[in-house]
Amino acid sequence: MKTTIIGGGLIGLFSAYYLKKNGHDVVIIEQSSGEDGCSFGNAGMVVPSHFIPLAVPGMIEKGIRWMFDAESPFYVKPRLNLDLLSWGMKFYKAANKKQVEEAMPALRDISLLSKSLYQELSKMKDFDFSFEEKGLMMLCKTNHTLEEEAIVAEQANLLGIKAKVLSQSELHTLEPEVRPEVAGAVFYEGDAHLYPNQLLAKLKEYLVQNGVEFLYNTEVKTIHLENNRVKSLDVWQESRSEIISVENLIIATGSWSQLLAKQLGINLPMQAGKGYSITAEQKNGKKLNIPSILLEARVAITPMSENLIRFGGTMEIGGINNHINMNRVKGIIKSVPQYFPDYQLETPAKEKVWYGLRPCSPDGLPYIGRSSNLSNVIIASGHAMMGLSLAPGTGHLVQQLVDNIPTSLNLKLYNPERYA
Ligand SMILES: Cc1cc2nc3c(=O)[nH]c(=O)nc-3n(C[C@H](O)[C@H](O)[C@H](O)COP(=O)(O)OP(=O)(O)OC[C@H]3O[C@@H](n4cnc5c(N)ncnc54)[C@H](O)[C@@H]3O)c2cc1C
Numbered sequence: 001m002k003t004t005i006i007g008g009g010l011i012g013l014f015s016a017y018y019l020k021k022n023g024h025d026v027v028i029i030e031q032s033s034g035e036d037g038c039s040f041g042n043a044g045m046v047v048p049s050h051f052i053p054l055a056v057p058g059m060i061e062k063g064i065r066w067m068f069d070a071e072s073p074f075y076v077k078p079r080l081n082l083d084l085l086s087w088g089m090k091f092y093k094a095a096n097k098k099q100v101e102e103a104m105p106a107l108r109d110i111s112l113l114s115k116s117l118y119q120e121l122s123k124m125k126d127f128d129f130s131f132e133e134k135g136l137m138m139l140c141k142t143n144h145t146l147e148e149e150a151i152v153a154e155q156a157n158l159l160g161i162k163a164k165v166l167s168q169s170e171l172h173t174l175e176p177e178v179r180p181e182v183a184g185a186v187f188y189e190g191d192a193h194l195y196p197n198q199l200l201a202k203l204k205e206y207l208v209q210n211g212v213e214f215l216y217n218t219e220v221k222t223i224h225l226e227n228n229r230v231k232s233l234d235v236w237q238e239s240r241s242e243i244i245s246v247e248n249l250i251i252a253t254g255s256w257s258q259l260l261a262k263q264l265g266i267n268l269p270m271q272a273g274k275g276y277s278i279t280a281e282q283k284n285g286k287k288l289n290i291p292s293i294l295l296e297a298r299v300a301i302t303p304m305s306e307n308l309i310r311f312g313g314t315m316e317i318g319g320i321n322n323h324i325n326m327n328r329v330k331g332i333i334k335s336v337p338q339y340f341p342d343y344q345l346e347t348p349a350k351e352k353v354w355y356g357l358r359p360c361s362p363d364g365l366p367y368i369g370r371s372s373n374l375s376n377v378i379i380a381s382g383h384a385m386m387g388l389s390l391a392p393g394t395g396h397l398v399q400q401l402v403d404n405i406p407t408s409l410n411l412k413l414y415n416p417e418r419y420a
Contacts, residue, residue: 053364
């Protein structure tokens with residue numbers, strides 16, 4: 001049976017990977033040329049440490065304070081938009097202790113599943129994607145942040161995710177380039193990182209060699225239903241319209257998923273969370289070793305692939321558009337020397353700034369599961385800040401759903417129809 005995947009980002013490609021490995025015919029439909037997008041320029045962190053969803057108590061208040069700072073890491077563009085208002089209400093409702101406590105083990109489990117699949121993949125011959133297991137440091141400039149982060153570290157250890165609070169001197173031994181005044185860090189030794197662009201290239205190479213068909217520059221416009229199934233897709237390819245028939249369908253369209261889900265009668269609340277990244281050469285003699293998150297600034301730094309280093313950050317909930325806000329890019333650039341004095345980055349020209357749209361569900365959990373009404377539809381989307389981390393696990397679960405076999409994890413909390 002042929003499976004059609006809409007979306008050629010990490011979630012689509014990993015779904016294709018596990019389906020192909022299990023003997024399926026697969027076609028991927030992607031509206032862009034497949035050379036850029038959220039899955040490419042991200043920070044490349046594989047993060048079991050991120051077991052707390054974005055919607056937590058206190059986040060709304062923090063977000064409101066940040067809205068008045070042009071360079072802040074989090075921003076919701078105020079606009080009269082029903083989808084945004086409804087998403088905001090759902091975010092608010094999800095940000096409670098009970099829901100967060102339920103979400104944490106679920107996020108841990110899919111993260112650990114994914115990490116083990118990355119470990120497996122990294123051992124494959126000719127499949128190098130610069131996967132390294134060096135851990136992740138949550139750097140805290142102030143004692144106040146360090147105290148807050150130490151509480152998170154305690155929760156992590158209770159969940160079986162190793163976290164160690166590092167004093168200033170321990171931090172210096174691990175990463176000598178850190179500014180001496182930085183108060184300390186929490187070190188998550190089980191985190192890993194990789195070079196996303198290389199991973200995507202390798203995945204695509206594998207898929208092409210193994211007969212997966214790619215339809216690039218092809219946008220799915222309309223989904224046709226018949227007898228509780230998706231029957232066919234209306235696609236636009238180079239301004240020509242075409243009808244493609246469908247046996248199994250996977251919706252892996254990231255931030256755009258709400259639009260297609262609507263055609264299937266599924267309410268899939270989603271907001272695009274724009275983030276920016278800058279990739280530079282590492283400084284000779286001043287190389288950073290371990291990926292870190294500058295906690296006060298919410299900036300991620302990843303030394304990746306030999307001599308490259310990537311700086312990523314901001315979360316702008318502002319709709320699907322390609323507008324670059326240079327103030328926020330400058331916010332990222334300014335924050336780095338506050339932790340690493342020798343990393344004074346040049347501000348890139350606006351047209352050189354990379355941005356990606358993170359697909360954000362209101363409760364911070366992905367949508368992974370079958371449609372209850374349409375027998376041949378699976379949704380895999382809404383991975384927000386963790387799509388790279390969770391992609392192999394998601395792809396593996398999608399394959400199990402397609403094969404109608406028991407899934408490795410309980411998917412109850414990921415139900416794509418939880419807002420039906
Ligand atoms: C600055 C930044 C840093 C990040 N760092 C990390 C990190 O360190 N670790 C981590 O785990 N995650 C990180 N992320 C998040 C991660 O990049 C995303 O969660 C992930 O890329 C989402 O993958 P996806 O496949 O769901 O979506 P996408 O990569 O957006 O892919 C969806 C694809 O669907 C296509 N599409 C949409 N509609 C249609 C249609 N109608 N027809 C055909 N094609 C369609 C789109 O063109 C797109 O290519 C970061 C994100 C940003 C912005």
